[in-house]
Amino acid sequence: MFLTRDAGVKILDFGLARRSLGASEDTKAPTLSPTEPGTVMGTVGYMSPEQVRGQPADHRSDIFAFGAVLHEMLTGRRAFQRDTAAETMTAVLKEDPPELASIAPGLPPALERVVQHCLEKRPEERFQSASDLAFDLVAHSGSVSGPRGAAASSRWPGWLARLVAALVAAGLVFEAGRRSGRPAATATSTAMPASFIAITDDAGVESQPSLAPDGKSLLYVAAPAGQNDVFLLRVGGRNPVNLTADSPVDDGQPAYSPNGERIAFRSERDGGGLFVMDSTGESVRRLTDLGHSPCWSPDAKEIVFSTDGFLYPTDLGGRGGGLQVADVETGKLRTIVGGTALSPRWSPHAARIAYWGLRPGSGQRDLFTVRADGSEATGVGTPVIADAALDWAPAWSADGRFLYFSSNRGGSMNLWRVAIDEASGQALGAPEPLTTPASWSGAFSLSRDERRIAFETLDWRSTLLRVGFDPVAEKVVGSPMPILRSTQPMRDHEISPDGEQVAFTRAGTREDLFVARVDGSQFRRLTDDAFRDRGPAWSPDGRRIAFYSDRGGTYQIWAVRPDGSGLEALTAIDVSPTFPTWSPDGRRLVLVSNNASGLLIEPVAGSPTSKATELPRPRDGSLFWPFTWSEVGERLAGAVVEADGRVSGLAVYTFATNRYELLGGSDNTWFRNARWLRDGRRLLVRNTQGIQLVDTTTQRSRLLLPVTGT
Amino acid sequence: MIGKSVGITRDDRFITYTETAAEGDIWLATLE
Numbered sequence: 001m002f003l004t005r006d007a008g009v010k011i012l013d014f015g016l017a018r019r020s021l022g023a024s025e026d027t028k029a030p031t032l033s034p035t036e037p038g039t040v041m042g043t044v045g046y047m048s049p050e051q052v053r054g055q056p057a058d059h060r061s062d063i064f065a066f067g068a069v070l071h072e073m074l075t076g077r078r079a080f081q082r083d084t085a086a087e088t089m090t091a092v093l094k095e096d097p098p099e100l101a102s103i104a105p106g107l108p109p110a111l112e113r114v115v116q117h118c119l120e121k122r123p124e125e126r127f128q129s130a131s132d133l134a135f136d137l138v139a140h141s142g143s144v145s146g147p148r149g150a151a152a153s154s155r156w157p158g159w160l161a162r163l164v165a166a167l168v169a170a171g172l173v174f175e176a177g178r179r180s181g182r183p184a185a186t187a188t189s190t191a192m193p194a195s196f197i198a199i200t201d202d203a204g205v206e207s208q209p210s211l212a213p214d215g216k217s218l219l220y221v222a223a224p225a226g227q228n229d230v231f232l233l234r235v236g237g238r239n240p241v242n243l244t245a246d247s248p249v250d251d252g253q254p255a256y257s258p259n260g261e262r263i264a265f266r267s268e269r270d271g272g273g274l275f276v277m278d279s280t281g282e283s284v285r286r287l288t289d290l291g292h293s294p295c296w297s298p299d300a301k302e303i304v305f306s307t308d309g310f311l312y313p314t315d316l317g318g319r320g321g322g323l324q325v326a327d328v329e330t331g332k333l334r335t336i337v338g339g340t341a342l343s344p345r346w347s348p349h350a351a352r353i354a355y356w357g358l359r360p361g362s363g364q365r366d367l368f369t370v371r372a373d374g375s376e377a378t379g380v381g382t383p384v385i386a387d388a389a390l391d392w393a394p395a396w397s398a399d400g401r402f403l404y405f406s407s408n409r410g411g412s413m414n415l416w417r418v419a420i421d422e423a424s425g426q427a428l429g430a431p432e433p434l435t436t437p438a439s440w441s442g443a444f445s446l447s448r449d450e451r452r453i454a455f456e457t458l459d460w461r462s463t464l465l466r467v468g469f470d471p472v473a474e475k476v477v478g479s480p481m482p483i484l485r486s487t488q489p490m491r492d493h494e495i496s497p498d499g500e501q502v503a504f505t506r507a508g509t510r511e512d513l514f515v516a517r518v519d520g521s522q523f524r525r526l527t528d529d530a531f532r533d534r535g536p537a538w539s540p541d542g543r544r545i546a547f548y549s550d551r552g553g554t555y556q557i558w559a560v561r562p563d564g565s566g567l568e569a570l571t572a573i574d575v576s577p578t579f580p581t582w583s584p585d586g587r588r589l590v591l592v593s594n595n596a597s598g599l600l601i602e603p604v605a606g607s608p609t610s611k612a613t614e615l616p617r618p619r620d621g622s623l624f625w626p627f628t629w630s631e632v633g634e635r636l637a638g639a640v641v642e643a644d645g646r647v648s649g650l651a652v653y654t655f656a657t658n659r660y661e662l663l664g665g666s667d668n669t670w671f672r673n674a675r676w677l678r679d680g681r682r683l684l685v686r687n688t689q690g691i692q693l694v695d696t697t698t699q700r701s702r703l704l705l706p707v708t709g710t
Numbered sequence: 711m712i713g714k715s716v717g718i719t720r721d722d723r724f725i726t727y728t729e730t731a732a733e734g735d736i737w738l739a740t741l742e
Contacts, residue, residue, distance in 0.1 A: 197737065197740070199738050202735075203733070206735055434741075438737065456735070457734060458732050459733045460730065460732050464726060469722060471722040490728045493717055493726065495717045495724075499720060502726065675716060
């Protein structure tokens with residue numbers, strides 16, 4: 001679209017717009033009808049919210065696009081300009097454009113209202129026709145005036161009127177095209193043009209897709225009745241079939257066999273393990289009594305799996321198992337690789353297995369491949385990508401030339417791929433994006449012809465709440481009040497010693513450290529980079545916040561002032577310390593480690609310390625993860641972790657006796673979930689039911705506040 | 711675990727905690 005020297009408006013190029021090719025026309029690609037609900041088409045930034053969602057679009061989508069163009073012409077800036085296509089689409093869905101007056105002072109309020117009316121998120125709230133819009137716009141264009149002066153007053157109505165004429169004419173053409181049934185489609189502006197369909201839209205989370213080799217049906221996991229089940233859905237269909245309806249426990253992680261006739265999956269039934277069933281859900285039989293994320297070998301004779309699992313990529317504990325392979329007929333196991341390895345995917349010509357692993361000596365997880373015959377069993381596989389971005393969820397192309405994966409390297413968690421040599425596992429180029437219309441997408445599954453990719457999307461809602469507490473009556477007081485809300489999950493938080501501020505980390509796409517006042521004001525980001533910053537802990541004087549981070553290559557303890565200044569490393573310890581807790585006098589910190597039973601350090605100003613004292617082990621092979629230090633400094637409370645990585649319960653360590661008191665509670669399986677009350681006798685504990693009050697003397701526990709959520 | 715932390719003010723008068731929920735859908739991309 002060009003503004004000519006004589007203030008005329010000409011549409012010289014329709015850019016990405018083109019005629020869509022119907023099934024009967026000259027294309028072999030299985031593209032979808034542009035008017036089919038669920039298809040996303042349009043130029044990122046000018047697409048309407050309903051187009052981004054893949055919902056049916058009509059002339060009101062053109063009115064939205066017109067509003068976006070008008071906004072840009074009036075201000076010189078795009079209404080929804082962001083760094084990446086995914087972020088732009090998220091802005092289209094969820095954010096208001098900046099006010100015209102804030103960018104271009106002097107525009108009449110009536111014109112701003114016209115633009116806003118065009119850019120309403122809901123189609124029914126926009127102008128309902130191009131003629132209504134034209135009438136309103138022409139009426140107001142005659143009133144343009146203001147501090148730009150007389151020259152501006154006389155010039156603006158002219159180009160505006162011509163713009164109205166040009167765009168409304170174009171809009172009417174689009175409307176006429178739609179009415180006559182002619183397709184009017186565009187493609188996405190991504191590296192690989194694609195159309196998108198939302199296959200499921202039920203309440204809750206549908207996840208873990210496995211696309212049938214022919215791309216015509218899909219397995220996924222959902223919990224409409226409260227427990228996870230495996231569902232089968234025909235692509236384009238609306239009636240999923242629950243394949244594990246007869247199972248009273250969680251079932252998930254389905255994987256189609258190469259010919260689509262069988263399904264491997266994880267089930268918690270009878271102690272848990274991997275199972276195989278027919279594609280109809282019949283003939284279920286156990287394969288192993290352990291394992292997660294099964295993936296079939298190309299000849300369907302074996303299944304590779306990880307010994308440990310995970311729910312979200314920014315939510316891993318310290319545990320991590322290796323990869324094993326099970327013979328489908330005999331169940332016999334062999335080890336492929338040790339250490340931390342998750343999400344294995346067998347390459348199409350059987351040579352290698354891609355997985356999500358941990359880079360040796362660091363907290364950085366990345367993509368690796370390993371020989372499928374197990375000849376690299378003692379070591380770590382070959383890294384595919386080695387940088388600070390979070391790359392996970394590998395999936396091979398059918399010809400083995402590409403490895404698709406999810407990554408936050410573009411700012412959102414999105415779809416990427418890298419060219420790869422299947423035989424050696426070496427990357428053959430830089431990662432390239434294939435942007436999806438979602439702020440978080442992962443767990444990809446490709447059809448055999450590589451034309452279809454199923455993936456899961458996630459939208460988070462996280463709230464930090466505060467509720468009054470009466471420690472004498474041992475009950476909450478009043479109703480919980482929200483302090484902060486976030487579209488990314490808030491991972492850890494701690495209130496400042498004066499009770500005025502809260503430090504917290506967000507996960508989801510990136511893990512950064514934030515501080516805000518407890519009334520939600522003065523929200524500020526203390527770290528802003530690709531490193532993982534977790535576990536904030538205020539020093540007793542409130543002047544520093546300790547946290548753990550991999551910003552130095554390995555996980556170490558760092559500290560920063562609440563205003564964001566003074567970032568420094570506190571430790572240089574070779575056992576990857578995490579989750580710092582200050583002593584009440586502020587002279588020491590106690591740390592969590594997967595390789596030691598609680599580490600005591602004395603931070604030294606200006607120099608990271610390498611000296612740490614390990615606490616005794618609760619029993620042979622187990623570790624103590626300290627979470628909270630009592631007010632007068634004599635006791636620690638935390639979790640006991642057994643040799644197999646299982647958290648067996650809470651424990652209290654007393655410095656004077658050097659002994660542990662085990663409290664039990666095996667559902668206390670996550671970090672930083674216990675806090676001492678001032679009396680050093682009672683603990684607040686967050687577990688699966690909510691917030692418990694635990695008396696460490698009587699070992700009596702009761703639920704103070706039920707809390708639901710993911 | 712994501713979104714499941716607990717805190718308490720130093721005077722024991724206020725408990726803080728996070729509540730996290732997620733909505734997730736399956737999408738299908740068709741490469742052209």
